[in-house]
Amino acid sequence: MALPLLPEFMVGYLLIAWVIWRIYQGNLNEILTRIPKSNVLVIPYFVWYFWRWSATGWGAEGGRILVMHLQWLVIPLLLFWVPQNLIGAVNKLVHVLWMLVLLTALALSLQGVIEWSLRDTPIEGFSDHPLFYIGLSDPLMHPGYLSMIVAVVIMVAPTVPRPAWLSGWRFFVGQVFLLTFFMMLSSRMIMGALLLTWPLAGLFWLKLNRKSSITAALFILFLILVFALGFLPKPLDNRIRELSRHEYQIGADSLSDFSGITIRLAEWGGAIHAIGNHPVLGHGPGLGHNALMESYERLGFKVGLLYKFNAHNQYLQTALDLGWVGSVLLILSILALSYPYISSGNRRVLWFVIFFLLCSGTESTLLRQRGAVMLALYVPLLGFISATAKSENTHDSEDRQSESK
Numbered sequence: 001m002a003l004p005l006l007p008e009f010m011v012g013y014l015l016i017a018w019v020i021w022r023i024y025q026g027n028l029n030e031i032l033t034r035i036p037k038s039n040v041l042v043i044p045y046f047v048w049y050f051w052r053w054s055a056t057g058w059g060a061e062g063g064r065i066l067v068m069h070l071q072w073l074v075i076p077l078l079l080f081w082v083p084q085n086l087i088g089a090v091n092k093l094v095h096v097l098w099m100l101v102l103l104t105a106l107a108l109s110l111q112g113v114i115e116w117s118l119r120d121t122p123i124e125g126f127s128d129h130p131l132f133y134i135g136l137s138d139p140l141m142h143p144g145y146l147s148m149i150v151a152v153v154i155m156v157a158p159t160v161p162r163p164a165w166l167s168g169w170r171f172f173v174g175q176v177f178l179l180t181f182f183m184m185l186s187s188r189m190i191m192g193a194l195l196l197t198w199p200l201a202g203l204f205w206l207k208l209n210r211k212s213s214i215t216a217a218l219f220i221l222f223l224i225l226v227f228a229l230g231f232l233p234k235p236l237d238n239r240i241r242e243l244s245r246h247e248y249q250i251g252a253d254s255l256s257d258f259s260g261i262t263i264r265l266a267e268w269g270g271a272i273h274a275i276g277n278h279p280v281l282g283h284g285p286g287l288g289h290n291a292l293m294e295s296y297e298r299l300g301f302k303v304g305l306l307y308k309f310n311a312h313n314q315y316l317q318t319a320l321d322l323g324w325v326g327s328v329l330l331i332l333s334i335l336a337l338s339y340p341y342i343s344s345g346n347r348r349v350l351w352f353v354i355f356f357l358l359c360s361g362t363e364s365t366l367l368r369q370r371g372a373v374m375l376a377l378y379v380p381l382l383g384f385i386s387a388t389a390k391s392e393n394t395h396d397s398e399d400r401q402s403e404s405k
Contacts, residue, residue, distance in 0.1 A: 035076070041336035042072055045329040049285060052322055056284025062321070065286055068372040072333060075376035094385060095166055098157040101150060102174050104140070105181040112136050126186075132235050133186045144363050145370040147187040151194045151355065152378060154178050156348055160385060183232075186239055188260050189362035197355045251300040258303065264312050264362060267304060270295040271311040274320055281323045288320025310367060314360035317367060330366075331357075334375065341383035348382040 115130040137143040248262035274295035296304040341349040365371035
């Protein structure tokens, strides 16, 4: 998780400084042998980025984004330098992280309840409600990023052997609460991405852990019942039903004139219009947003111009800055980071990459520190979890065979 403890650029600078210090201290050749060879395919993206950045004047905003994206290289490097005897501890940390996310969800929910009970003014619209969406997540981070974090722990935690202190019923109650909190966050596009990948993940994990598949099936059944029987709270029910609105006027004066779908259609239309001026090279790192605002103005998208909305699509957002070539290199980089794990049959990494790529279709996930860290951190960590679990299972089977002999 990337909690907002430091300014976005500072996190990147500190990580880069750590890498330089580790290179100074350690044996670089030994370190580099641990890094998967496919990670080299991340380099073309940064070469293209530096070239476009230099050609467009080394803008400060381009530098901010670059420092965040360098973490794709920096964080995996740091994790590969972790002593091998500590990697086994990652498995045990999964449920500690699960518990931290659960406590965070409880704290935010409690704060929302208190604020709601003490409120002496009427609630004006969904976004003003202290128990849903921005009103619920605002003390910590944007609901889209928090939804992604909650979704990952919900999906990964059932696939790792639980410690003795986390009995079956406690874990199940916690999972149901996290799912409820996830729905209260009401990031509809993230909810859609999870619903698309959940059955797929259940099938992938069937061989590995039958209980995780049963848990996934129960959650899916729970969601079906909620949507089919109308058990959703009215604010959330209205927000989801709003997605059925597809007709809109791009020149509407108020945000309430748009639904979650139509606002993105307007944003994507503006982005495609702006990309059309520089489809191959892009406008330059950090300069795409200015081009997007000009496009909004030409198309008469008053709401987008007023709120300075980004493209809400990482592939379009990258194309604004780096052209379609940059978008292709971005996808190649994500696949290069995850290939070593997916090629060895790692179902956790495969699910996360599919989930992240889907989320990136409706959110500019890598435009903020939290998204960049989430991508760079979760891929190798989930890879380590599977490697450790596989090693432990091998040792257990060998022990059982030796005992039988």
